[in-house]
Amino acid sequence: MSDFPKDFLWGGAVAANQCEGAYREGGRGLSVQDILPKGIAGERKGIVTEAPTEDNLKLEGIDFYHRYREDIRLFAEMGFQVFRTSIAWSRIYPEGDEREPNEEGLAFYDRVFDECLRYGIQPLVTISHYETPLGLAKKYDGWRSPKLIDFYVNYCKTIFTRYKDKVKYWLTFNEINSLMHAPLSSGGILTPRSELTEQDLYQAIHHELVASALATGLAHQMIPDAKVGCMILGVTIYPLSPNPDDVIKTMLHDRETLLFADIHARGEYPAYILREFEEKGIHLAMGPDDLRILRENTVDFISFSYYSSICDAVEPKGAKETGGNLSHGYVNPYLKATDWGWQIDPQGLRYTLNKLYDRYQLPLFIVENGLGAADELVKDEHGQWTVNDDYRIAYLREHLLEAEKAIRDGVELMGYTSWGCIDIVSASTAQMKKRYGYIYVDRDDDGRGSLERYKKKSFYWYKDVIATNGDKLHE
Numbered sequence: 001m002s003d004f005p006k007d008f009l010w011g012g013a014v015a016a017n018q019c020e021g022a023y024r025e026g027g028r029g030l031s032v033q034d035i036l037p038k039g040i041a042g043e044r045k046g047i048v049t050e051a052p053t054e055d056n057l058k059l060e061g062i063d064f065y066h067r068y069r070e071d072i073r074l075f076a077e078m079g080f081q082v083f084r085t086s087i088a089w090s091r092i093y094p095e096g097d098e099r100e101p102n103e104e105g106l107a108f109y110d111r112v113f114d115e116c117l118r119y120g121i122q123p124l125v126t127i128s129h130y131e132t133p134l135g136l137a138k139k140y141d142g143w144r145s146p147k148l149i150d151f152y153v154n155y156c157k158t159i160f161t162r163y164k165d166k167v168k169y170w171l172t173f174n175e176i177n178s179l180m181h182a183p184l185s186s187g188g189i190l191t192p193r194s195e196l197t198e199q200d201l202y203q204a205i206h207h208e209l210v211a212s213a214l215a216t217g218l219a220h221q222m223i224p225d226a227k228v229g230c231m232i233l234g235v236t237i238y239p240l241s242p243n244p245d246d247v248i249k250t251m252l253h254d255r256e257t258l259l260f261a262d263i264h265a266r267g268e269y270p271a272y273i274l275r276e277f278e279e280k281g282i283h284l285a286m287g288p289d290d291l292r293i294l295r296e297n298t299v300d301f302i303s304f305s306y307y308s309s310i311c312d313a314v315e316p317k318g319a320k321e322t323g324g325n326l327s328h329g330y331v332n333p334y335l336k337a338t339d340w341g342w343q344i345d346p347q348g349l350r351y352t353l354n355k356l357y358d359r360y361q362l363p364l365f366i367v368e369n370g371l372g373a374a375d376e377l378v379k380d381e382h383g384q385w386t387v388n389d390d391y392r393i394a395y396l397r398e399h400l401l402e403a404e405k406a407i408r409d410g411v412e413l414m415g416y417t418s419w420g421c422i423d424i425v426s427a428s429t430a431q432m433k434k435r436y437g438y439i440y441v442d443r444d445d446d447g448r449g450s451l452e453r454y455k456k457k458s459f460y461w462y463k464d465v466i467a468t469n470g471d472k473l474h475e
C-alpha cells in the first residue's frame with residue numbers, strides 16, 4: 001500500500017500563455033508573453049519585440065482555447081482529480097486598468113472550469129502566470145507601480161465573484177520569487193534588467209507581496225472554502241563542499257527563495273532581509289496599511305515548482321557552471337542532467353519537502369515537476385502514433401517515490417500536478433521541442449503540424465498511478 005493520503009490530489013499543470021493560443025480572440029488583450037518570442041531565456045538576452053511576431057509559438061500555443069474539451073477529456077481519462085491552469089489576466093482585463101471586465105474572457109473560463117467539474121476535476125487556478133497585460137507594462141512599467149495592486153485586486157474581485165462556486169484552489173502568482181531574475185516575464189517591467197537597481201526590484205516585489213496578501217484575504221472573504229497558496233520557484237541548493245564558507249553561501253542563496261514563502265507564511269519581512277536592506281540602503285515605500293495587510297493575510301498552503309538541484313560555492317575550484325529553472329550554480333558530480341542541462345535529483349524533492357514543512361508546518365503542494373525532453377513520435381505495434389517515453393516515466397516515478405518518503409517523514413502533501421501534462425510551449429526557451437506531456441501535440445518549433453494529440457506511454461502509466469493512488473510506483 002502506498003503512503004499517499006486517500007484525498008491526495010493527482011493531476012497536471014499548464015499555463016494559459018503556454019497553451020491557449022488564440023492571442024487575439026475573445027477580446028483578449030496582449031500580455032508581456034506576446035512580445036517574448038524566445039521566452040524567459042530570451043528576455044534575459046534582451047530579445048523583446050515591439051509587437052507580437054509570427055515566430056512566437058505562444059501566439060497559437062497548442063490551441064487549447066479551441067481544443068480544451070478534448071484535452072480535459074484526456075486528463076479525465078487519466079483520472080485527474082485536479083487540473084492547474086492560469087487565467088490569462090489580459091483575457092479578463094485586456095489593457096489591465098479597465099474597471100469593467102471582458103465578458104467573452106470570463107465566459108471562456110466558465111466553459112473550461114465547467115468542463116473540468118463535469119469529470120470531477122478540481123481547477124487549481126494561478127491568478128497570474130507570467131501574463132501581466134502588456135498595457136500595464138507600457139503605461140506603468142508593471143509592478144514597479146503601486147497602481148498595479150489596485151488593478152490586480154480588481155481583477156481578483158472579478159474572478160472570485162465569477163468562479164466562487166467552481167474554483168476552490170487558488171495560487172496568487174506563479175513563482176513570485178522569479179521577479180529578481182526575469183522582471184518582464186514575472187513583474188511586467190519593461191525597463192531592462194540592467195537598468196534596474198535592487199531597490200527597484202524589491203519595491204516591485206513589495207507591491208506584488210501586498211497584492212498577494214490582499215488577494216488571499218479577499219478569497220477568504222468571498223469564497224468560504226477557498227484554499228489560497230503562494231507559489232515559489234523551488235531552487236534546491238547544496239554546498240559544493242563541506243567548507244563552512246560554502247555552507248554559509250548556500251544558506252544565503254537559499255534565502256533568495258525562502259524569503260517569499262517566509263513573508264507569505266509568517267506575514268512579515270524576516271530579520272535577515274531587514275539587515276540586508278539596511279546594509280544596502282534599500283528603503284521600501286510602503287502604504288500605511290501594508291505591514292498589517294501582510295500580517296493579517298497569510299496563506300493556507302505553500303506550493304512550489306521542483307525540477308532539479310544545483311550546488312553553490314565560494315571557490316568552485318574548477319567545478320562546471322550549470323543552471324536549471326531560472327537558477328545558476330555548479331554541477332553536482334553525483335547527478336545526471338536532462339538534454340537541457342537541468343540536473344536530475346529525485347532525492348532533492350524529498351529534501352525540499354522536508355525543509356519547507358519543517359520551516360512552515362503548513363500543507364505543501366507540488367504544482368510543477370516534470371521532464372522536458374525531445375520526444376520522438378513513433379508508430380506502436382498497432383500502428384498507432386505514440387512516444388516511448390520510458391525516460392519520463394522513470395523521472396516521474398523516482399520523484400514521486402521520494403515525495404512518498406517525505407509523506408512518511410510527516411510532510412503534509414496536498415497534491416501533485418506534474419508540469420506540462422500535455423505538450424506546450426516551454427517558458428524559458430519558447431520551444432515545442434522541449435516536451436513534458438503525457439500527451440504529444442503535433443507541432444514543431446517552426447509552428448508546423450496538425451496540432452493532433454497522441455497518447456504517450458506515460459499517459460497509461462500515470463493513469464495507473466492515479467487509479468492505484470500510488471501503489472503502481474512500487475511495481
Ligand code: BGP
Nearest residue numbers: 015174175325372426427428429
Ligand atoms: C517554470 C514555469 C512554467 C514551466 C516550467 C518549466 O518556471 O512556472 O511555466 O514552463 O518553468 O520550464 P520550461 O518550460 O522552460 O522547461
